[in-house]
Amino acid sequence: MIELYHTQRAMRAMRSAALQRGVIAVLDIGTSKIGCLILKFDGTETNIDGDGVGSLAGHSGFQVIGSALTKSRGIEYGEIVSMPETERAIRTALQSAQKLANSRVDHAIACVSGGCPRSYGLEGSIDIKNEIVDTNDIADVLESCRIPDYDSDREVLHAQPVNFSLDHKTGFSDPRGQIGKSLSVDMHMLTIKEKTIQDLAYCIKRCDLELAGVASSSYVSALSSLVEDEKELGAACIDLGGGSTNISIFWKKHMIFAETIKMGGELVTRDISMGLQVPSSTAERIKTRNGGVVATGLDDREMIEITNETGDWELDRRIISRSDLIGIMRPRIEEILEEARSRLGGAGFDDLPSQKIILTGGASQVPGIDSLASKILGQQVRLGRPMRIHRLPQAYSGSNCAGLVGLSLFAAHPQDEWWDFSPRSKNFSGQSVSRVFRWFKDNW
Amino acid sequence: MQQINFSRFKKQDPAPSRLRYKLSRWMLSPSIKKAVFYGFPLIILVTPILIYFQDQKNKEQFKVVASDLYRKVIERPEFMLDALSIDGASDRLNAEIREVLGLHFPISSFDLDLAELHERILSLPPVKIAEAHIKGGGILHIKVEEKTPALIMKKEIGFNVLSEHGEYIRSLHSRDHFSDLPLITGEGAENAASQATAIFKAIYGNVGQVRGLVFVGQRRWNIVMKSGQVIMLPEKDALQAIQKILILDKTEQILSRQIAVFDFRLPSRITLRVPSDKYGQINSEVIGVRN
Numbered sequence: 001m002i003e004l005y006h007t008q009r010a011m012r013a014m015r016s017a018a019l020q021r022g023v024i025a026v027l028d029i030g031t032s033k034i035g036c037l038i039l040k041f042d043g044t045e046t047n048i049d050g051d052g053v054g055s056l057a058g059h060s061g062f063q064v065i066g067s068a069l070t071k072s073r074g075i076e077y078g079e080i081v082s083m084p085e086t087e088r089a090i091r092t093a094l095q096s097a098q099k100l101a102n103s104r105v106d107h108a109i110a111c112v113s114g115g116c117p118r119s120y121g122l123e124g125s126i127d128i129k130n131e132i133v134d135t136n137d138i139a140d141v142l143e144s145c146r147i148p149d150y151d152s153d154r155e156v157l158h159a160q161p162v163n164f165s166l167d168h169k170t171g172f173s174d175p176r177g178q179i180g181k182s183l184s185v186d187m188h189m190l191t192i193k194e195k196t197i198q199d200l201a202y203c204i205k206r207c208d209l210e211l212a213g214v215a216s217s218s219y220v221s222a223l224s225s226l227v228e229d230e231k232e233l234g235a236a237c238i239d240l241g242g243g244s245t246n247i248s249i250f251w252k253k254h255m256i257f258a259e260t261i262k263m264g265g266e267l268v269t270r271d272i273s274m275g276l277q278v279p280s281s282t283a284e285r286i287k288t289r290n291g292g293v294v295a296t297g298l299d300d301r302e303m304i305e306i307t308n309e310t311g312d313w314e315l316d317r318r319i320i321s322r323s324d325l326i327g328i329m330r331p332r333i334e335e336i337l338e339e340a341r342s343r344l345g346g347a348g349f350d351d352l353p354s355q356k357i358i359l360t361g362g363a364s365q366v367p368g369i370d371s372l373a374s375k376i377l378g379q380q381v382r383l384g385r386p387m388r389i390h391r392l393p394q395a396y397s398g399s400n401c402a403g404l405v406g407l408s409l410f411a412a413h414p415q416d417e418w419w420d421f422s423p424r425s426k427n428f429s430g431q432s433v434s435r436v437f438r439w440f441k442d443n444w
Numbered sequence: 445m446q447q448i449n450f451s452r453f454k455k456q457d458p459a460p461s462r463l464r465y466k467l468s469r470w471m472l473s474p475s476i477k478k479a480v481f482y483g484f485p486l487i488i489l490v491t492p493i494l495i496y497f498q499d500q501k502n503k504e505q506f507k508v509v510a511s512d513l514y515r516k517v518i519e520r521p522e523f524m525l526d527a528l529s530i531d532g533a534s535d536r537l538n539a540e541i542r543e544v545l546g547l548h549f550p551i552s553s554f555d556l557d558l559a560e561l562h563e564r565i566l567s568l569p570p571v572k573i574a575e576a577h578i579k580g581g582g583i584l585h586i587k588v589e590e591k592t593p594a595l596i597m598k599k600e601i602g603f604n605v606l607s608e609h610g611e612y613i614r615s616l617h618s619r620d621h622f623s624d625l626p627l628i629t630g631e632g633a634e635n636a637a638s639q640a641t642a643i644f645k646a647i648y649g650n651v652g653q654v655r656g657l658v659f660v661g662q663r664r665w666n667i668v669m670k671s672g673q674v675i676m677l678p679e680k681d682a683l684q685a686i687q688k689i690l691i692l693d694k695t696e697q698i699l700s701r702q703i704a705v706f707d708f709r710l711p712s713r714i715t716l717r718v719p720s721d722k723y724g725q726i727n728s729e730v731i732g733v734r735n
Contacts, residue, residue: 092460099468102472104469104473208465
């Protein structure tokens with residue numbers, strides 16, 4: 001735990017060094033694609049106005065100067081299975097983004113989608129010595145949280161204080177300066193498999209980059225897709241990715257739950273590939289061009305030509321109707337959404353005051369998925385698209401790049417985490433300073 | 445059936461090799477980027493020039509061409525000077541100035557260094573103020589003001605003409621041309637020339653037959669009369685002592701008495717010395733002088 005604390009602190013220091021240099025890369029390493037944005041921080045962010053939000057929702061301080069999307073290799077279900085392949089894919093993305101940016105980048109912030117994330121709710125409380133809560137008290141109360149017994153092969157990815165209570169009054173987001181006797185905190189901690197994050201760090205290191213931060217991909221895609229009200233009132237973000245589906249629940253502007261389902265759009269592609277006996281590239285193409293989940297009578301008459309290269313004419317020149325395709329796709333997507341519903345139910349999403357659900361990610365671009373999702377997940381479903389950030393190319397503004405955009409927002413304004421508060425030092429106090437003085441007096 | 449060679453159609457790995465990736469990153473690092481964008485073009489431009497000038501022949505040829513061009517420009521008639529005019533100098537000084545400048549007309553005004561000419565004119569002792577400027581019509585105009593000779597100082601060999609303040613003007617073999625100037629002598633006399641001028645002013649017309657002033661011991665003056673009498677003046681307040689002498693002369697006519705030395709060095713105790721050959725007989729006239 002202490003070691004992790006130090007590595008996370010080191011990453012924070014790296015991030016601030018990168019911001020000082022002004023250029024940082026964000027890497028979304030997904031199962032189906034690897035995206036890279038190079039951000040330039042020019043310090044032009046204007047002061048936040050009276051509403052607490054500046055222009056572009058307070059994200060005007062940076063702009064995208066380089067971007068690249070490339071097919072992902074060596075990754076299954078959000079986890080790296082072939083290091084050299086992944087490294088090559090990252091290199092491809094980075095090189096083209098650097099070329100576009102015409103500048104070299106040395107720091108990267110990445111997100112992890114796999115690794116079986118597990119959420120924990122932590123509580124801690126302390127008595128305040130000086131009546132007025134200050135930063136040291138917050139560090140103390142965060143330290144007082146009882147850390148649950150998680151497996152030794154897991155690492156803490158996020159540990160965010162969600163809610164502070166002061167003398168039975170709860171709901172503080174920042175209790176500093178308040179007067180009270182006892183301070184307690186609710187913290188949300190997310191652990192993932194150590195190996196996943198180590199593999200990722202190793203791949204990035206092999207590309208000569210310094211890792212300046214890691215984030216859960218459930219968290220970052222929600223950051224870019226949810227609007228402020230949804231974050232405040234309670235909402236779930238379902239990022240339907242290629243290899244995995246990431247779920248996160250937000251309430252009171254903080255993530256309180258994150259989860260990953262190892263099912264995604266590539267399963268749909270595989271179903272099509274198996275059902276129609278076509279290569280997966282063809283399956284992917286007809287999925288994106290003609291796919292859908294709600295069949296109408298018109299779809300029986302809309303024919304799709306399938307080309308193949310087996311050499312067997314009968315197999316290579318086939319025509320299927322769109323209804324056939326929908327018939328293959330719908331059950332799988334239903335399964336994914338149902339799994340998501342059960343995970344949300346397990347997390348207690350039904351108890352939240354607001355039942356808003358936001359679908360984002362590449363698979364949410366399937367036509368008709370919103371009507372299907374509202375049947376499964378409830379009426380308050382909408383399709384989310386990532387926020388606008390400065391100079392983001394049009395090709396990256398789709399919901400498949402929600403993670404990438406969210407990661408940019410995370411790079412610009414990371415949330416305070418447990419390791420951002422330095423603990424009160426036990427063996428250093430005012431007394432020892434006077435001891436040093438005395439030592440000098442005695443010896444010089 | 446012929447086997448189709450698929451290797452030609454095989455797609456290449458789009459990923460850059462590790463080396464290539466590193467190279468591209470290296471090329472994008474700021475210093476290298478600058479070197480490529482500015483350094484290489486600069487080298488390409490400068491190298492042929494340097495190679496050309498490596499050859500001594502080329503270098504000399506370039507120098508010849510360049511200096512030819514330069515001379516052609518500066519020797520245009522607009523820039524040429526034809527004559528020198530000097531204002532306010534005596535004939536003798538005029539000749540001296542011309543000699544010291546050593547200009548051969550016509551000359552280009554670019555080849556003249558007016559400040560240096562000015563210095564050179566000022567270095568002539570008789571010149572007090574000088575100015576040099578180029579007048580329209582190709583004339584170099586020099587205006588000088590001479591120092592006025594005020595004293596003549598006898599040296600071991602010859603004489604020096606000095607200004608009022610003791611500045612050296614010129615040296616002479618004989619004082620024929622300047623016989624009207626008062627004569628001074630003695631080691632370091634030129635440094636106290638203004639004192640001498642003041643003394644001469646005080647005694648002018650009142651004391652006849654002054655031969656000159658002698659600076660004694662680099663601190664005080666003796667007035668030497670044509671009769672051989674010597675008036676020793678004090679170091680300080682010489683003019684007051686002269687006043688005293690003049691009053692004494694008016695009342696007692698001491699200067700016309702037979703006295704060799706009037707010693708006024710101590711104003712409170714004036715001493716008169718009779719000529720040594722008559723030292724045995726004390727002159728009653730001498731005793732009659734009041735202190």
